[in-house]
Amino acid sequence: MEKISVSFKNNTEIKTDNAYAPLVQRLLEYKKSPCTGFHIPGHNRGNAILNSFREVIGHDALLVDTTDEFDNLGTLHPASGAIKEAMDLAAACYNSRRTFFITSGSTISNLALAFGVISPDDEIIVARNSHRSVLTGTILTGSKPSWLMPKKLNDWAIYGSICPDDLEDKLKNNKKVKFVWVTNPTYEGVVSDIKTISAICRKYNVPLIVDEAHGSLWNFHDELPETALNLGADAVVHSLHKTGGAMTQASMLHIGKNSCLDEAKIEHALKLLHTTSPSVLLLASLDAARANLSSSQGYNLIQNAIENARFFRKRASMIEGVSVLGENSNIKTDVTKIFLKIKGLTGKRLESVLELDFNIEIESASDEGILILSNIGNTRAEFEYLLAAISKIAKDDYPDLSHLENVKFMPLTEPDVVMSPREAYFSNKIRVKKEDAIGKISAEVIALCPPGISVLLPGEIIKADHIPYLSDYSEIEVINN
Ligand SMILES: Cc1ncc(COP(=O)(O)O)c(C=O)c1O
Numbered sequence: 001m002e003k004i005s006v007s008f009k010n011n012t013e014i015k016t017d018n019a020y021a022p023l024v025q026r027l028l029e030y031k032k033s034p035c036t037g038f039h040i041p042g043h044n045r046g047n048a049i050l051n052s053f054r055e056v057i058g059h060d061a062l063l064v065d066t067t068d069e070f071d072n073l074g075t076l077h078p079a080s081g082a083i084k085e086a087m088d089l090a091a092a093c094y095n096s097r098r099t100f101f102i103t104s105g106s107t108i109s110n111l112a113l114a115f116g117v118i119s120p121d122d123e124i125i126v127a128r129n130s131h132r133s134v135l136t137g138t139i140l141t142g143s144k145p146s147w148l149m150p151k152k153l154n155d156w157a158i159y160g161s162i163c164p165d166d167l168e169d170k171l172k173n174n175k176k177v178k179f180v181w182v183t184n185p186t187y188e189g190v191v192s193d194i195k196t197i198s199a200i201c202r203k204y205n206v207p208l209i210v211d212e213a214h215g216s217l218w219n220f221h222d223e224l225p226e227t228a229l230n231l232g233a234d235a236v237v238h239s240l241h242k243t244g245g246a247m248t249q250a251s252m253l254h255i256g257k258n259s260c261l262d263e264a265k266i267e268h269a270l271k272l273l274h275t276t277s278p279s280v281l282l283l284a285s286l287d288a289a290r291a292n293l294s295s296s297q298g299y300n301l302i303q304n305a306i307e308n309a310r311f312f313r314k315r316a317s318m319i320e321g322v323s324v325l326g327e328n329s330n331i332k333t334d335v336t337k338i339f340l341k342i343k344g345l346t347g348k349r350l351e352s353v354l355e356l357d358f359n360i361e362i363e364s365a366s367d368e369g370i371l372i373l374s375n376i377g378n379t380r381a382e383f384e385y386l387l388a389a390i391s392k393i394a395k396d397d398y399p400d401l402s403h404l405e406n407v408k409f410m411p412l413t414e415p416d417v418v419m420s421p422r423e424a425y426f427s428n429k430i431r432v433k434k435e436d437a438i439g440k441i442s443a444e445v446i447a448l449c450p451p452g453i454s455v456l457l458p459g460e461i462i463k464a465d466h467i468p469y470l471s472d473y474s475e476i477e478v479i480n481n
Contacts, residue, residue: 019291019292019295019297019298020089020291021086021284021287021288021290021291022082022085022086022089022287023073023074023082023083023085023086023280023283023284023287024284024287024288024291025082026072026073026074026081026082027064027073027280027284030064030066030071030072030073031060031063031064034063034071035071037070037071039070040067040277041065041066041067043062043065045062045063045065046059046062046063046065049062061281064280064281064284065279065280065281066280067277067278067279067280068083068277068278068280068283073280076101076274076278076283077267077270077271077274077276083101083283086101086283086284086286086287086290087099087100087101089287089290089291090252090286090287090290091254093219093290093293093294094219094227094229094236094238094252094254095219095227095229095230095257096229096236096254096255096256096257097255097256097257097258097259097263098254098255098263099252099253099254099255100112100252100253100254100266100267100270101250101252101278101283101286102250102251102252102253102270102274103249103250103251103274103275103278103279103282103283104249104251104274104275105239105241105249105251106131106133106211106213106237106238106239106251107131107133107136108133108251108270108273108274109237109251109252109253110131110133110134110136110137110211110237111133111136111137111140111269111273112253112266112269112270112273112274113137113209113235113237113253113266113269114134114136114137114138114140114141114143115137115140115141115269115272115273116261116262116265116266116267116268116269116270117179117207117235117261117262117265117266118137118138118141118143118178118179119141119143119178120141120142120143120422121142121143121144122141122143122144122178122179123143123144123146123174123176123177123178124138124143124144124145124146124177124178124179124180124181125145125146125148125167125170125171125177125179125180125181125206126138126145126146126147126148126181126182127147127148127150127162127181127182127183128147128148128149128150128159128414128415128453129150129159129183129186129187129453130181130182130183130211130453131183131211131213131447131451131452131453132445132447132449132452132453132454133452134181134183134211135421135445135447135454135457136445138420138421138422139421139422139425139445139458140422141422142420142422142423143178143420143422144420145420145421146170146174146177147414147415147417148162148166148167148170148180148182149166149414150162150163150186150192151163152412153190153325153331154412155368156188156325156339156341156368156369157366157367157368157409157410157412158186158187158188158190158339158366158368158410158412159186159190159410159412159453160186160190160331161186161190161191161192161193161331161332162182162184162192162193162197164193164196164197164200167180167197167200167201168200168204171200171201171204171206172204177204177206178206178207179206179207179208179209180197180201180206180207180208180209181208181209181210181211182194182197182208182209182210182211183210183211183212183213184210184211184212184215184228185212185214185215185225185333185334185337187214187364187371187450187451187453188325188333188337188339188371188451189214189325189326189333189334189336189337189338189339189371190325190326190331190332190333191225191332191333191334194210194226194228194231194233195226195231198228198231198232198233199232201232202232207234207235207259207260207261208228208232208233208234209233209234209235209236209237210228210233210235210236210237211236211237212227212228212236212237212238213237213238213239213242213251214239214242214243214334214337215227215228215238215334216238216239216240216242216243216244216252216289216293217243217244217293217302217305217336217376218334220293220294220298220299220302221299221302221303221306223306223335224302224306224334224335224336225332225334228256229254229256229257232256232258233256233259234255234256234259234260234261235253235254235255235256235259235261235266236253236254236256237251237252237253237254238251238252238253238254239251240252240285240286240289240290241285243336243373243375243376244289244293245288245289245292245293245298245301245376245377246282246285246286246288246289247281247282247285249282250282250283250285250286250289251286252286253266253270298376301376301377302376304376304378304380305336305374305375305376305378306335306336306374307380308374308378308379308380308383309335309336309338309374310335311380311383312338312372312374312383312386312387313326313327313335313338314327315387316338316340316387316390319390319391319394319395320394320395321342321343321344321394322340322341322342322343322390322394323340323341323343324338324339324340325338325339325340325369326339335374336373336374336375337371337372337373337374338371338372338373338374339369339370339371339372340369340370340372340390341368341369341370342390342393342394343394344398344399344400345393345398345400346365346367346368346400347365347366347367347368347369347370347409348365348366348367349398349400349401350365350369350370350393351364351365351370353393353398354370354389354393357389358385358389360385360386360389363450364450364451366409366410367408367409367410368409372386408468408469408471409448409469410448410451410453410455410469411455411465411466411469413463413465413466415457415460416460416461416463417457417459417460417461418441418459418460418461419441419459419479420459421445421457421458421459422458423459424441424442424443424457424458424459424479425443425444425458427443427479427480427481428479428480428481429443429444429477429478429479429480430477430478430480431475431476431477431478432475432476432478433474433475434467434470434473434474434475434476435467437462437476437478438462438463438464438467439461439462439463440461440462440478440479441459441460441461441462441478441479441481442456442457442458442459442460442461442462442476442477442478442479443458443477443478443479444456444458444476444477445457445458446470446473446476448472455469455470456470456476462476462478
């Protein structure tokens with residue numbers, strides 16, 4: 001196989017076989033010469049499955065739908081065989097000390113980190129815009145989060161970056177803090193100064209965990225932001241299935257090169273939380289994504305995604321009434337995540353016009369704008385079509401609809417917290433009408449997905465400000481006292 005040389009951001013010149021993927025290779029061999037199997041899954045390589053389902057996913061996918069431990073593929077827990085080789089290659093690519101493959105999304109990566117390293121009653125600093133899985137981690141462990149508020153980008157109705165000084169103030173004032181947990185980038189692509197944040201954490205001797213779910217491409221291209229793995233983070237989570245080209249639910253959990261975390265504890269937590277029947281298809285898709293991204297082909301795909309994003313951003317922001325986050329401002333964003341708004345339309349309305357009139361589906365919509373991803377799989381022609389649609393919508397008269405205006409997305413309020421998430425979650429609760437919940441203590445996590453950031457935390461006092469953001473709820477679970 002041809003050897004190529006790929007230069008990653010950590011300045012290590014890694015020699016890699018072009019797209020060598022051991023687990024994919026092993027599955028290919030298995031597909032060509034399968035054994036006679038008497039084990040799960042019971043459909044036995046697609047022999048016993050609904051025909052229409054076979055038609056949907058194709059017989060080849062069923063031929064290789066198996067789990068670890070069978071067919072000489074190796075095992076996930078403990079890591080062995082081709083699965084271990086694939087994880088080691090990923091660790092080398094991402095500059096980590098150890099990389100774990102996860103088949104249940106970054107949700108499980110975050111839970112394993114919480115369960116693996118955080119103890120009951122630990123005081124931790126958590127960014128308020130964290131995904132609900134981080135919050136679930138605090139419920140599981142019983143830790144006590146102090147919420148770090150990112151900047152509020154009020155014109156866009158979203159959270160922005162984390163101010164390193166705010167973190168330092170918190171660490172200065174509370175010597176008992178055991179961990180700092182931040183999300184970077186934000187869902188809409190806003191990037192924080194992780195280099196400074198990491199230096200502050202080191203100064204106070206507190207480990208840093210970075211949920212970099214949306215940054216799995218970063219280590220493969222100089223024009224993308226720096227991954228926290230190269231900036232001293234102790235653990236980093238990557239949702240390869242989001243932008244890295246892996247199949248849905250496939251994620252990686254990395255332990256930093258010089259991490260002070262005990263990786264045996266994290267591995268143990270993973271064993272407890274992870275499925276005991278990991279899909280080899282998902283594991284192989286992680287191996288394939290890593291091999292693809294680190295090959296010259298992957299580099300070209302990322303380059304195209306960046307160029308397409310630049311092409312679209314520049315032209316879209318020149319259309320009257322259209323604004324693009326990060327263009328004409330000093331807000332730092334990942335160029336491939338394009339948050340856009342059109343004057344006079346809510347994001348939700350814009351999303352529905354794109355869908356109904358142009359058959360275009362975007363990543364998500366909020367009060368103010370829509371999120372468009374320039375993926376490694378998108379073409380320039382697709383972006384030209386999107387640009388034409390945005391231009392037409394901005395010029396034509398598309399009045400907003402009042403019922404859509406009522407859908408509120410994310411309150412940027414400082415949470416008024418009176419008990420720990422775990423204490424609140426396990427308290428005696430009752431359901432009350434949301435209007436009657438004002439002044440009471442929330443007992444549940446309410447988070448709209450995407451982006452999965454909680455509107456209400458368990459243990460937080462419910463205020464009138466929250467109510468417009470709870471349009472999907474008629475009742476809320478509150479503490480019964
Ligand atoms: C920042 C962040 N972390 C974690 C997750 C959870 O990832 P998954 O859906 O892969 O479980 C998400 C999902 O949207 C996310 O946005």
